[in-house]
Amino acid sequence: DAKTTQPPSMDCAEGRAANLPCNHSTISGNEYVYWYRQIHSQGPQYIIHGLKNNETNEMASLIITEDRKSSTLILPHATLRDTAVYYCIVRPWTDKLIFGTGTRLQVFP
Amino acid sequence: EAGVAQSPRYKIIEKRQSVAFWCNPISGHATLYWYQQILGQGPKLLIQFQNNGVVDDSQLPKDRFSAERLKGVDSTLKIQPAKLEDSAVYLCASSSRLAGGPGGELFFGEGSRLTVL
Numbered sequence: 198d199a200k201t202t203q204p205p206s207m208d209c210a211e212g213r214a215a216n217l218p219c220n221h222s223t224i225s226g227n228e229y230v231y232w233y234r235q236i237h238s239q240g241p242q243y244i245i246h247g248l249k250n251n252e253t254n255e256m257a258s259l260i261i262t263e264d265r266k267s268s269t270l271i272l273p274h275a276t277l278r279d280t281a282v283y284y285c286i287v288r289p290w291t292d293k294l295i296f297g298t299g300t301r302l303q304v305f306p
Numbered sequence: 307e308a309g310v311a312q313s314p315r316y317k318i319i320e321k322r323q324s325v326a327f328w329c330n331p332i333s334g335h336a337t338l339y340w341y342q343q344i345l346g347q348g349p350k351l352l353i354q355f356q357n358n359g360v361v362d363d364s365q366l367p368k369d370r371f372s373a374e375r376l377k378g379v380d381s382t383l384k385i386q387p388a389k390l391e392d393s394a395v396y397l398c399a400s401s402s403r404l405a406g407g408p409g410g411e412l413f414f415g416e417g418s419r420l421t422v423l
Contacts, residue, residue, distance in 0.1 A: 241349065293351050293362060294412060
């Protein structure tokens with residue numbers, strides 16, 4: 198079973214920041230937080246991951262709370278192409294990813 | 307770098323027939339996964355290979371599903387006989403990371419959409 202809780206859907210205006218929350222209150226000390234997204238009719242795409250510190254790459258920023266029980270994925274300037282389902286995944290100490298149902302982000306003009 | 311290739315993209319069969327899906331991972335990736343994604347749900351892991359050995363097949367319905375990865379490269383997933391509830395997208399993914407360690411990303415193919423009538 199997925200170990201994360203995400204809102205089922207969110208809206209965001211194009212050009213604005215999209216902030217996607219994730220709750221993972223039972224995360225273990227050696228588990229990472231991963232974010233993937235899935236655009237319609239495509240396979241999931243890796244976005245970012247982190248352990249304790251905040252992380253940033255060319256796609257997004259990941260903010261993890263100090264107690265690690267929740268995190269937020271930030272898309273700084275959302276575009277229409279960012280419309281997708283976003284999955285927050287806590288990765289166990291094995292290789293596999295266990296997906297939940299994610300957050301469906303709709304970016305509107 | 308070429309991505310994960312899957313075929314066929316679409317397949318329609320009748321129940322009780324058989325079907326096979328093929329996956330070619332990214333060159334050099336030791337770990338390969340098959341996921342099943344039913345409409346409206348997140349992907350569900352069916353089986354994980356490391357090279358040509360099975361790491362995890364706990365979620366694979368072994369009475370009708372089988373998978374192999376010959377020579378540690380390409381993989382096939384077979385369903386025989388198919389049931390209506392097998393209608394789904396079958397996703398293949400690969401990773402350069404070996405099982406048991408942190409970090410690393412999975413690269414997914416576009417999937418094979420199966421419709422069972």
